[in-house]
Amino acid sequence: MGNQSAAAGRKSHLQHHFVNEDQQFESSKMGMWIFLVTEVLMFGGLFVAYIIYRAWHPDLFYMAAQELDVALGATNTVVLIASSLTIALAIRAVQLDKIKAAINYLSATLLLAGTFLVIKYFEYMDKFGKGIYPGQAYSYEGIHHEMAVNFFSIYYMMTGLHGIHVLVGMALIGWMIIKAKKGAVHSGYYTPVENTGLFWHLVDIIWIFLFPLLYLID
């Protein structure tokens, strides 16, 4: 790394079993990528359930998807893309030692993530108001299909698990803001910010697939 001299004088984050900071950084990032693989496969189970049931009941998926609000879904997609941009900018700012800008970008990301959840909350409340619950509590009569509840079970499982990931991501981003304020991340050591970014982008990628699969069935 070019700016090791710039990092001199700062507290070393090098753990005893690594030879140098590059080795440590690359190990952490590789570990994060492998963790992302487990995330893909965990969501993958839900995608498999989705594909199987859609193949069995294409008409149900068409009818049920009409109940979802495309405008809200699209807005949330835009919100998440914007948050991916801001966290990428935050990482860039840390790499350039512009810590103040980084904190601002991270805060913007946190705000956008919150916006996503608020919109999601209103969507859920709208559904609950109609009696569209996951599972046995389902009481909506607007869809004339005996399997109607299955679509919404899958919908709630997918968006719910994704929502939990958004919450986890928000916690991580909040932690990064604290770290940045303490001056614990800088151009010489930004591994945690980088990994939080990777996690957040994956949350974005999953939503990129959820949006057309759930909302845009025509």
Next chain:
Amino acid sequence: MAERSANTLRIREFPIDENPKHTYLNHEKGILSWLFTLDHKRIGLLYLGSITFFFFVGGVLALLLRTELLTPAQSIIDADTYNQIFTLHGAIMIFLFIIPSIPAALGNFFLPMMIGAKDVAFPRLNLASWWIYIFGALFALFSIVNGAVDTGWTFYTPYSVQTGTAVVSMTLAVFILGFSSILTGINFIVTLHKLRSPGLSWSKMPLFLWSLYATAVIQILATPVLAITVLLLAMERILGIGIFDPAMGGDPVLYQHFFWFYSHPAVYIMIVPAFGIISELISTFSRKTIFGYWAIALSSLAIAFIGFLVWGHHMFVSGQSELSSVVFSFLTFFVGVPTGIKIFNWVATMYRGSIDLKTPMLYALAFLFLFTIGGLTGIMIGALSINVHLHDTYYIVAHFHYVMMGGTVIALLGGIHYWWPKMTGRMYNEMWGRITCGIIFVSFNMTFLPQFIMGSQGMPRRYFNYVDQFQGLHQFSTIGSYLLGLGFVIMAVYLAWSLFKGPRATSNPWKARSLDWMTSSPPTHHNFEYTPVILHGPYDHHKPMKEFRMGVAESEEERESAKQKPLKS
């Protein structure tokens, strides 16, 4: 990195310190220094202790089951309790014992040592993985107290949705234990990629590490699917989401697809590390280079891959489509190929070797015998037509005990004996080791060989009573299981005795050639005092022991000061 390789590497010889005063065992003192240690060796021992405890619990449950089966009618426990006990026996043995057994205990201890590293890549994650394991174990214990589980360890729907037992807390325990397994897998893969010492190319890695690598790949790719499966099952019980529950329009066969997408590869999480141990044992105690290094190394990866394609052979009578049954049966036969490659290579390694029948080698030979029976019967029941006949009989029970216990547990015992001097610094009693190995080998066959016969005659599994014609075989099997239990008690006694009274071990009592033996017994806190430079292969038995040495890489400071000196002077 480019700069560094341009520098010439100066190499000094690395001396091995015999009987060191400061070891990882006395590096820090007190119970907290163990429970919150970041040292991979201590974490390995924490795992070893935990799995031993759960093996004991699961073993006692198994003996209870066998005792009930002494008579055709009810002997000591009623049918519902019997269902709960066999479920617990299965769940504890699989999720709490055998999956973490070799990778998390022996792997944790020896993986960094075999590559000359000071620790795994993420020591804190490693500790977290043990704590998560304990947390998951507490969940499992909670569900035992809170009504137990009577579904079998597979939690098949729709019964698991309807039963009144504590399925939710047990599935959450499985979910948590899965996390622990994933963290270990991530740690191992990154460690092997990033922390190998200078000179330790992939082709110089001991085969144990190749098998741990393959295992970690399976852990990473399969375990998350188990997580989502048990999560959906819990939701099915809590909310009734109707994905797996036929009463709500769901598909119970889909549950089985989800479950076995993890659980079939999981049987390779259990057995592949055992293959790795056997490779080490056979080469060391035959005093011979391993035959077909790359064939054994790559066959581990091949098993890991093919293991993902065959899960449906658990579902031949579950109502999946005939087409997929045929395809799964066909693909299942392919798993036999890389496994066969390993067996032949091990036998070829022993050919014309100078075989030393120490206890670990006896276990390796027992493994070859028992695992081959387990593997070949696996090919039989992988055949669609035979499987329909033998499905859910004792034939299946015997088959997987030959693979899991005759394979993994026997290899684990071999590994524990092999590395006992390294881990503890003491030698166990060789005579008692051999006698116990003999007892375990004979009693294991007494227990499970009759079950093949009963199964082929139609004795169904998971029944607490049976028709009179099976009584003789069942009683023979039960007596065998008692002897098996006795064998483990004897082992516990002589191993515990060796901790206090055993003679001190030298650094390399077996004259093995891999890196874990090139440091003192027990190792020091950092395994190696310097970053070792590897000059020999892990199976170079053709070189005399006195030629074996390791280089020492210069540390960064030394190199810096070497650069600075000419300027200063």
Next chain:
Amino acid sequence: MSTHHISTLPTLLSVAGALLVLTFLTVAVTWINIPEPFNVIVAIAIAIVKAAIVAMFFMNLYWDSKFNTIVFLLSILFLTIFVSITLLDTLFRDAGLPIY
């Protein structure tokens, strides 16, 4: 060291711009009625392109060690195995064997 890639501002902004355009496109194609199998294919194709852009330029796979790309693709490969072999059952449940 190539893994410490610092993205330029124009790159990041144009990546986000491309993602927004593709999001609009994926909604827009639902306004024209593409016949049954192709609408799904188009939707998924756009999603894959978007995901690839995020992975390559936001997650830096384009500049990163190739091993991380392999790792990520491996997850997709095994997901494909999971889906396709399960479909082999669920799509042919009532079909019987083709040869009979």
